[in-house]
Amino acid sequence: MISIEDAQRTVLERISTVEGEEVPLLQALNRVTTEDHISPWDIPPADNSAMDGYAFCRATTADRLQVTGFLSAGEVRLTPVPAGEAVKIMTGAPVPPGCDTVVPVEEVEVEGTSVRILSDIKEGRHLRRRGEDIAAGEVALAKGTVLRPQELSLLAAMGKTAVRVHRRARVAIISTGDELVEPGCVPTPGKIINSNSYALAAQVLEAGGEPILLGIAPDTLHDTAEKIRAGTSADFVVLNGGVSVGDKDYVKAAIEELGGSFAFWKVDMKPGKPLAFGEVMGKAVFALPGNPVAAAVSFELFVRPALLRCMGHRHIFRPTVKAFLQEVVHNSATRPHLMRSMVTREEDRYVVSTTGVQCSAKISSLTRGNALMTLPPECSLATGAEVEVMLLDSSFGKSLVEAGVA
Structure with missing residues (x-):
């Protein structure tokens, strides 16, 4: 054997490895890219506001600002904002020329057509800089990447509607x-x-x-x-x-x-x-x-x-953890025994118990567990012994939530 x-x-x-195919973006979920993806533009494409607030130049102004404009997301102002003035700006709107700082609406007091800054706002606060996420020409996703929801989000931000993945x-x-x-x-x-x-x-x-x-x-x-x-x-x-x-x-x-x-x-x-x-x-x-x-x-x-x-995956084996036995277990066979088990967490350690009778025809021995515990041939292990277990499915995480520790 x-x-x-x-x-x-x-x-x-x-x-x-099987060949690649091009599929619509959502059909690529959990599949593996067959090529590098290079960003065609900066993300974000311009300096923009991270908050609803007021954009101004911190270095050339006092804490009272005259409000002379308004910018919502999707609008652009090309004329500079003079020193001592501000524009009201919404989250995501491009910051106009002459501005290097945004003060949130919660940190000002409105006085007619002006606002008074109530907090110590440092220069550059609450700005998202052009290209700070991904720069134009940068490899945003490398070949061999597994596409999770967050990778699909990045591809969409790069304008992709389809992607080439292993079939x-x-x-x-x-x-x-x-x-x-x-x-x-x-x-x-x-x-x-x-x-x-x-x-x-x-x-x-x-x-x-x-x-x-x-x-x-x-x-x-x-x-x-x-x-x-x-x-x-x-x-x-x-x-x-x-x-x-x-x-x-x-x-x-x-x-x-x-x-x-x-x-x-x-x-x-x-x-x-x-x-x-x-x-x-x-x-x-x-x-x-x-x-x-x-x-x-x-x-x-x-x-x-x-x-x-x-299908192009690099991580192909189930994760394993060390766990402590909650019962005495035996393996009288001359072969390693993969026992169906339930792993949970107690405080700072994992614990494991079998799912009962280990007959290979007993489907319920699988449904009651979330892991496989490997016992060496012809061994007996006492309660508290440390063993390695392979985690089989997401019910492991569920069991931790139910135990109140996740």
Whole structure:
């Protein structure tokens, strides 16, 4: 068996980046730029007021000013403001020539057509200088940047309505097994609902990819091979079930029949030991276990990082934290055990507990947690021991809010 770390390295060495495409600005959210973005102009384009107030020249005036004009946002005054005079100015309006300071309306006393400054306003206060955010010709966003809302705001300020980003990777998802029926059916004796395909599709969506649900492959070599062949129109093929060595486990034989090969077949981990990665018809193929927890954990460790790398991301692994156990835990297996866990924060430290029974068919062991805790082989850890946990989703932050510490 290959270790988790060696398996991840093997996968990532074989993943190439998908090409770029131009999309409308809002469709670029959470996607990665394929080129540098250079600002065509200064941002802001002129010195402007940061406050509603009065613009004047601080060095040539006393604390009483004659108000001789008004500027709202969007208006421009080209004639200089004489010494000893001021213009009333709204936030965002360009500061007129002759002015170098703005006093807020809250810090003056109006006396007819003049105002008296009530505070010690220093020269240059409450001005936004031309180009102080981004200068014309500056690389505002570098190639490889993940576009969050704030990056989209900057692109919009640069006049962009569309942006070139790596396209979404397409992931074909296939479940195998005569025992499976699709959601919407009432399972008859011996049948179970194909929940794995929807869980995996959701994981693909969460990572920013495009899932393609190809349904259920019956337990025959021909049907399995045909589903895989159809899946090679995507960037990745992800199968679940049929990956072990049972009489009706046809995934390995089907991939080999299509001329595919494997880089590894088993991984030294629990859950998820019967997990394979290779190539078929020029496309990466992942064969995940059929148990729902094993499939989900395997996706997190191997498919998700590959998917993110494929779409141009540099940070491809989930964050990890050190946490202190709130219970005694055991791993009697000879493999590392990735235990479903709940992480919260107590004062200045993270604490973690398991979600109960760790059966790989128990979907609720995932729904009750927000992390995976890795236990070394054949170990027992006491309450208070420090362990490393991988954070799986945003519910971690929610749990901190609920605990009143975020």
